[in-house]
Amino acid sequence: MTPPPGEPAHPTPTEILRARGLRATTARIAIIEALRAAEHPTVEALHRAVAPLGIALTTVYRTLETLEHAGVVWAIHVPETGRTYHVGTHPPHAHLLCESCGRLEDLEGVPPAADWAVPEGFSVAHVQVTVFGTCAACRDAPPA
Amino acid sequence: MTPPPGEPAHPTPTEILRARGLRATTARIAIIEALRAAEHPTVEALHRAVAPLGIALTTVYRTLETLEHAGVVWAIHVPETGRTYHVGTHPPHAHLLCESCGRLEDLEGVPPAADWAVPEGFSVAHVQVTVFGTCAACRDAPPA
DNA sequence: CTACTTGCAAACTCTTTGCACCATA
DNA sequence: TATGGTGCAAAGAGTTTGCAAGTAG
Numbered sequence: 001m002t003p004p005p006g007e008p009a010h011p012t013p014t015e016i017l018r019a020r021g022l023r024a025t026t027a028r029i030a031i032i033e034a035l036r037a038a039e040h041p042t043v044e045a046l047h048r049a050v051a052p053l054g055i056a057l058t059t060v061y062r063t064l065e066t067l068e069h070a071g072v073v074w075a076i077h078v079p080e081t082g083r084t085y086h087v088g089t090h091p092p093h094a095h096l097l098c099e100s101c102g103r104l105e106d107l108e109g110v111p112p113a114a115d116w117a118v119p120e121g122f123s124v125a126h127v128q129v130t131v132f133g134t135c136a137a138c139r140d141a142p143p144a
Numbered sequence: 145m146t147p148p149p150g151e152p153a154h155p156t157p158t159e160i161l162r163a164r165g166l167r168a169t170t171a172r173i174a175i176i177e178a179l180r181a182a183e184h185p186t187v188e189a190l191h192r193a194v195a196p197l198g199i200a201l202t203t204v205y206r207t208l209e210t211l212e213h214a215g216v217v218w219a220i221h222v223p224e225t226g227r228t229y230h231v232g233t234h235p236p237h238a239h240l241l242c243e244s245c246g247r248l249e250d251l252e253g254v255p256p257a258a259d260w261a262v263p264e265g266f267s268v269a270h271v272q273v274t275v276f277g278t279c280a281a282c283r284d285a286p287p288a
Numbered sequence: 289c290t291a292c293t294t295g296c297a298a299a300c301t302c303t304t305t306g307c308a309c310c311a312t313a
Numbered sequence: 314t315a316t317g318g319t320g321c322a323a324a325g326a327g328t329t330t331g332c333a334a335g336t337a338g
Contacts, residue, residue, distance in 0.1 A: 023312055024317060043302085056320050061303065062316095064190025068223065075219025079212065082302090092258060099269065109261035115237060116273075117253035125243065127276045129260075136265025167337055169293065187327085200295050205328065207293095228329085292333075304325070311318075 020070040027055045029065045032087065035073060040084040040095070040104045076130065078104060094129035101140035107131065170245040171199045174205050177232065179217060184228040184239070184248045220274060222248060238273035244282035251275065 013032035014024040022028065027050070034049035038081065041049070047060045061129060064085060067073040073085050081102060094107040106131075118124060145175060157176035158168040166172065171194070178193035179185065185193070191204045208229060211217040217229050238251040251273075262268060281286060 023317065025223070025312070027319070027331055041200040042233075054320085057267060058304085058321080066318095070288060075223065077222060077227065079219065083221065096262065096266065098266075107261060109313095117273060118240065119280065121283065122240065122242075122275075122277055122282065124275055124277040126276040127275065128272075130272045131260070131262060131266075131268055132270040132272065133262075133266055136263065139265065139267065167292065171294070174301090201327095202296080202329080203294055212318070289329080290338095292335105292337080294333105296332095296334105298330085300327105300329070302325105305323085307321095309319085310319105312316090313314100 016072055020072065022066065022070060026053065027059050028063050028067075030055060031060060031067070032067070034073070035085060036089045040076070040078075040086050042084050043083055046085065052099065071126070074126065076104075076128065078102070094131060097133075097136075098135035098138055098143050099132055100134050103135065152173075160216055164216065166214060171198070171203050172207050172211075174199060175204060176211070176216070177230045179229060183219070184230050186228050187228055190229065194229055215269070218267065218270065218272065220248075220272065222246070232270070238275060240275050240277075240279075242279035242282055244278050247279065 011019070016032065017028055030050045031046060031130050032045050035114060038045055038049065043057075043060055043064065046064075047055075047057045050060065051057075064073060064075075068075060068085075072088060074088050075083050077086055078084050079099070084103045084104065091125045096120040097103070097108045157173040160176060161168045161172055163245065168228075174197050175190060178190055180232075182189060182193065187204060187208065189198075191201045191206075195206065199222070208217060208219075212219060212229075216232060218232050219227050219229050222228050222241060223243070229283045239245070240249045241252045
């Protein structure tokens with residue numbers, strides 16, 4: 001599961017793919033890079049980013065599905081925006097969503113799942129935390 | 145925001161609606177009741193529940209949108225299943241999702257958002273926590 | 289009585305699938 | 314070279330919208 005010590009904290013897309021037994025194709029590499037470049041892109045945004053390379057929307061969907069099953073990326077449902085994706089290489093973290101401006105940020109310092117009352121026998125694979133609310137900027141200056 | 149002390153812990157659908165300035169119509173009441181009866185229904189399941197009363201799918205969609213904006217219900221995106229909804233009248237709690245059998249359960253004992261490193265000035269409206277993994281039953285007896 | 293809701297049906301958008309060609313290992 | 318991935322185009326689902334009739338306040 002966990003890469004052996006000595007591995008870089010930011011493995012290359014190729015390394016990520018090879019580690020899961022997936023082929024390192026142009027499309028997959030580009031999509032992982034786009035996923036890292038954008039904060040929390042939608043499928044559409046991701047496609048816009050890789051379309052110049054000749055990558056089809058279909059491939060974006062198929063690749064995201066593959067990567068999601070492989071535990072490389074995670075999907076979050078954002079009201080008004082729809083599905084967004086993010087790479088799962090960071091340490092466990094939460095997401096902070098401003099319902100006013102729609103901005104989604106990472107939030108560190110989430111207590112480990114062990115702190116919660118997870119029933120005995122349930123094996124935790126991943127924890128997703130989203131905090132909804134209004135960011136300081138939007139409280140001070142509501143968007144037009 | 146918070147109902148005055150003395151209010152029942154389980155306000156009736158009508159009370160919930162009136163409190164937000166929404167009309168207490170047959171369709172809305174039925175949908176809130178169905179939402180409570182089912183654990184974490186999809187739009188489709190919800191519609192099946194209220195269809196016998198002559199409530200159209202369109203109305204289910206429109207009502208859920210209204211209720212979501214009013215902070216009465218919350219949507220969770222479940223992989224493989226899609227959007228599911230739950231009423232937000234319980235105390236803050238997490239969701240436990242078994243990726244094998246797809247069962248979604250409530251999980252109490254989630255630390256308050258204040259424990260996390262939410263930036264100053266961000267006002268928290270709601271916290272959504274989902275723990276992904278495999279439940280004990282599925283580890284012992286993988287589904288067919 | 290007036291404004292808000294609903295049902296019906298059609299329109300749309302997003303997502304998935306089949307098949308032939310191409311690229312990775 | 315063999316297996317698996319990709320593009321294109323079309324099919325399929327799920328979701329949204331317009332409008333006339335019905336209902337809560």
